[in-house]
Amino acid sequence: MSFDEEYDRPPVVFVPAGEDDEQREENLEMVKPSPGYFTSSVLIADAIIKRSEVTVLDYTANQVTVRYQIDGIWHSGNPMDRETGDYMLATLKQLAGMDYRERRQRQTGNFGTEFQKAKQKARVVSQGVATGERVVIYLTWKKDVIDKVEDLGMRESMQEQLKQLLRFDEKGMMLVAGMSKEGYTSAWRGVLNACDRLTRDFYVIEEESLVEEEVINFGSVTFDSGKGETAMSPIPALMLREPNVLAFNDLPDGKSVDEICDLSNKYNMPVYVRAQGRNCIEAIRRVAKLKPDLGKFAKLLKFVVCMRTLRRLCPKCRIEYPPHPKLLQKLGLPVGRVASLYQPFIYRQGMLDEDEEEIQPCEHCSGIGYKGLTGIFELLTVTDELKKAIAQKADTKSLTKIAAANRHVSMRQEGAILVAKGETSVEELQRVLTAKPKSKAK
Numbered sequence: 252m253s254f255d256e257e258y259d260r261p262p263v264v265f266v267p268a269g270e271d272d273e274q275r276e277e278n279l280e281m282v283k284p285s286p287g288y289f290t291s292s293v294l295i296a297d298a299i300i301k302r303s304e305v306t307v308l309d310y311t312a313n314q315v316t317v318r319y320q321i322d323g324i325w326h327s328g329n330p331m332d333r334e335t336g337d338y339m340l341a342t343l344k345q346l347a348g349m350d351y352r353e354r355r356q357r358q359t360g361n362f363g364t365e366f367q368k369a370k371q372k373a374r375v376v377s378q379g380v381a382t383g384e385r386v387v388i389y390l391t392w393k394k395d396v397i398d399k400v401e402d403l404g405m406r407e408s409m410q411e412q413l414k415q416l417l418r419f420d421e422k423g424m425m426l427v428a429g430m431s432k433e434g435y436t437s438a439w440r441g442v443l444n445a446c447d448r449l450t451r452d453f454y455v456i457e458e459e460s461l462v463e464e465e466v467i468n469f470g471s472v473t474f475d476s477g478k479g480e481t482a483m484s485p486i487p488a489l490m491l492r493e494p495n496v497l498a499f500n501d502l503p504d505g506k507s508v509d510e511i512c513d514l515s516n517k518y519n520m521p522v523y524v525r526a527q528g529r530n531c532i533e534a535i536r537r538v539a540k541l542k543p544d545l546g547k548f549a550k551l552l553k554f555v556v557c558m559r560t561l562r563r564l565c566p567k568c569r570i571e572y573p574p575h576p577k578l579l580q581k582l583g584l585p586v587g588r589v590a591s592l593y594q595p596f597i598y599r600q601g602m603l604d605e606d607e608e609e610i611q612p613c614e615h616c617s618g619i620g621y622k623g624l625t626g627i628f629e630l631l632t633v634t635d636e637l638k639k640a641i642a643q644k645a646d647t648k649s650l651t652k653i654a655a656a657n658r659h660v661s662m663r664q665e666g667a668i669l670v671a672k673g674e675t676s677v678e679e680l681q682r683v684l685t686a687k688p689k690s691k692a693k
């Protein structure tokens with residue numbers, strides 16, 4: 252789609268800001284004749300078709316650049332000349348109940364949209380910057396709450412293995428690892444739900460500011476660190492309810508690791524702890540860096556489950572290719588057994604086919620080549636050999652080596668399985684595996 256007035260206006264229905272229906276109606280009638288109404292409709296329709304979570308408009312002296320965030324990745328849209336962009340912004344601000352003449356001060360506002368049978372809320376934030384003005388539009392997508400590991404992409408044999416491991420009902424610790432903004436919460440909920448929750452009494456202990464959407468069927472107990480409380484503050488009262496498992500969603504320091512270990516030992520009770528890490532070994536190393544009593548931690552740690560997310564190739568337009576044996580070797584896939592791999596077809600405007608005809612972007616993925624996300628899971632059983640190494644402060648390299656010697660399937664190998672199945676590309680796996688760790692989850 253381009254910003255060309257030869258097309259009809261996409262049938263986006265706007266629900267402007269306003270105190271009542273009458274005011275909203277008035278607001279809408281005011282913007283309809285303005286030249287920015289058409290481009291605003293195209294912009295919002297484009298963002299919805301592309302399933303953009305965040306749309307950023309950067310106003311500079313001569314032009315306006317457009318970027319969309321889709322499945323966590325930034326994509327460039329078509330730039331606009333400044334005049335077109337200014338008219339559009341005036342309309343968007345009016346729809347959101349903001350002052351369209353104000354270009355410096357930070358402003359926020361909301362409007363509703365309805366397009367392709369989906370209702371969205373758009374939150375608009377504008378702010379003057381050194382080069383001009385930046386406008387960010389957040390579209391709220393009603394996401395299905397995924398809280399089962401099978402729906403998150405865990406393969407069947409691992410689901411079985413996890414269920415077995417989760418049956419332990421004496422002292423011991425499980426780490427649930429992941430990266431913030433990358434399925435961290437989904438993995439946590441999925442694992443908690445994989446436990447036999449009907450026969451077990453679970454409580455999740457959470458710092459008040461970190462409380463996320465309710466984890467279904469689990470009791471949530473909060474503490475307020477602002478008032479000097481710690482994760483241990485609610486424990487005495489909680490123990491009167493005789494819980495079977497306690498789960499902690501944050502590990503702020505070494506002292507809290509020690510306290511959680513002591514608790515598990517004292518009541519001979521399993522504890523589940525959420526931790527940051529790009530893979531299982533890294534999660535263990537990150538806990539070790541908090542300087543807890545490593546011997547105690549290593550002794551209690553039973554297993555680690557880690558989830559990362561990557562983009563799924565669009566099944567309608569992915570391109571099949573015969574992989575080079577060296578690539579298969581690098582991925583650890585059996586040479587000769589994988590006949591084809593897949594890569595994304597990334598659409599660019601003006602692309603021509605063999606007959607010099609202009610290619611249209613794939614309707615299923617809007618030409619992005621990927622659609623939706625899937626999880627890769629790694630499950631590490633902490634063997635006696637690993638426990639010993641953890642207690643002796645072994646580094647990542649040695650821990651990885653020990654795990655590999657114990658036939659552990661690493662995150663990289665788990666990802667290669669998804670590549671072999673054609674669910675994702677080598678490039679996407681590489682991107683996720685080499686991603687720099689982001690800051691702590693909030």
Ligand SMILES: [Zn+2]
Nearest residue numbers: 565568613616
């Ligand atoms: Zn496609």
